[in-house]
Amino acid sequence: xxxxxxAALFALLASAGFVARGDAxxxxxxxxxxxxxxxxxxxxxxxxxxxxPTPGQPVYxxxxxxxxxxxxxxxxxxxxxxxxGQYVAKILAxxxxxxxxxxxxxxxxxxxxxxxxxxxxYANLRYMTWFVGYxxxxxxxxxxxxxxLGLDVLRRDFRSDExxxxxxxxxxxxxxxxxxxxxxxxxxxxxxxxxxxTRICLPAVGKTMAAALPTMIAAAGPQFGxxxxxxxxxxxxxxxxxxxxxxxxxxxxxEDPSRPPRRADSDGK
Numbered sequence: 001x002x003x004x005x006x007a008a009l010f011a012l013l014a015s016a017g018f019v020a021r022g023d024a025x026x027x028x029x030x031x032x033x034x035x036x037x038x039x040x041x042x043x044x045x046x047x048x049x050x051x052x053p054t055p056g057q058p059v060y061x062x063x064x065x066x067x068x069x070x071x072x073x074x075x076x077x078x079x080x081x082x083x084x085g086q087y088v089a090k091i092l093a094x095x096x097x098x099x100x101x102x103x104x105x106x107x108x109x110x111x112x113x114x115x116x117x118x119x120x121x122y123a124n125l126r127y128m129t130w131f132v133g134y135x136x137x138x139x140x141x142x143x144x145x146x147x148x149l150g151l152d153v154l155r156r157d158f159r160s161d162e163x164x165x166x167x168x169x170x171x172x173x174x175x176x177x178x179x180x181x182x183x184x185x186x187x188x189x190x191x192x193x194x195x196x197x198t199r200i201c202l203p204a205v206g207k208t209m210a211a212a213l214p215t216m217i218a219a220a221g222p223q224f225g226x227x228x229x230x231x232x233x234x235x236x237x238x239x240x241x242x243x244x245x246x247x248x249x250x251x252x253x254x255e256d257p258s259r260p261p262r263r264a265d266s267d268g269k
Contacts, residue, residue: 034212034240036165036233037202039220040133043227047181047195052226053096060100061109062184063089068209070116070176077208087214088113088179091221109195110187115177115213117204120170131176132201133231134166162231173204175212179224198224202236215239 053059065085072078089099092111100107120128177200183193200220202212219239223232 034202034207034215034236037200037216037219037236037239038132038162038165038169039198039200039223039228039232039234041196041198041223041226041228043196044194046183046193047225048227050195050225055094055096058093058096058098059109060098060105060107061092061111061181062100062107063111063113066112066114068116069114070118070178072117072209073119073173076117077210079210079213084115084213084217085113088217091217092224094221095224097224107184110182110184112180112182113178115175115209117209118174118176118201120172120174125170128170128174131199132166132169132174133199133228134163134170162233165233166231169201169203174201175204175207175209175216176201177213177216177220181225196225196227 050059051057063085065081067081068078093099097109097111098105118124118128118131178197180197181195183195186193198220200216202216204212215236216239219234219236223234
């Protein structure tokens with residue numbers, strides 16, 4: 001599939017119920033305190049019926065990268081789309097998801113990759129809340145009434161680390177990555193079968209997109225295709241210590257629009 005299919009794929013993602021809206025140089029003010037990436041995997045009933053792959057018993061897929069469709073900001077360093085897609089393929093392979101070589105493997109999954117910049121504001125609040133996985137039932141200090149202080153104030157010190165991280169992330173710009181899995185046989189039909197969607201989020205302050213996304217993807221590796229009852233916190237600093245970079249990759253993975261790496265020079269929202 002090629003770039004002209006992007007609009008159709010957005011419709012496909014929306015129909016699955018997952019979408020709420022339509023060189024590694026970097027600047028790091030706090031170079032070793034990136035904290036935790038938030039990782040969420042939602043699963044459909046059809047997805048729960050799948051057997052989890054392993055490197056010894058892999059599942060084969062074909063995929064498409066939509067690139068930075070979630071947006072970007074002027075001046076940010078955007079990752080090379082092809083290299084990032086290949087890096088995702090490398091991380092997926094460690095979990096048993098193997099890119100299907102034409103004529104050699106029969107794919108059962110179709111994966112769609114997209115990423116970008118997430119801006120916190122009132123208009124985006126519902127979308128951001130969904131993206132990071134915040135739910136009031138997970139928050140012991142969720143307010144009982146809007147604009148009214150009650151006993152919930154006394155419970156704020158008892159919030160879980162996951163809820164605290166989600167609430168902190170909602171207050172500042174963040175980078176996001178989405179990988180959505182469909183049944184390969186139905187992906188191009190009017191009634192695609194969705195299986196799962198993994199979302200990854202990390203605050204953007206003190207980072208570039210080109211530096212942050214590979215780290216986020218590496219940190220989220222074990223959660224791809226595995227349902228999370230609550231959002232999972234994954235140590236981004238630990239992933240960075242693994243020397244994440246986009247270097248010279250050999251893995252063949254996502255097809256992509258193949259545009260050269262660049263600095264964003266216009267608002268991509």
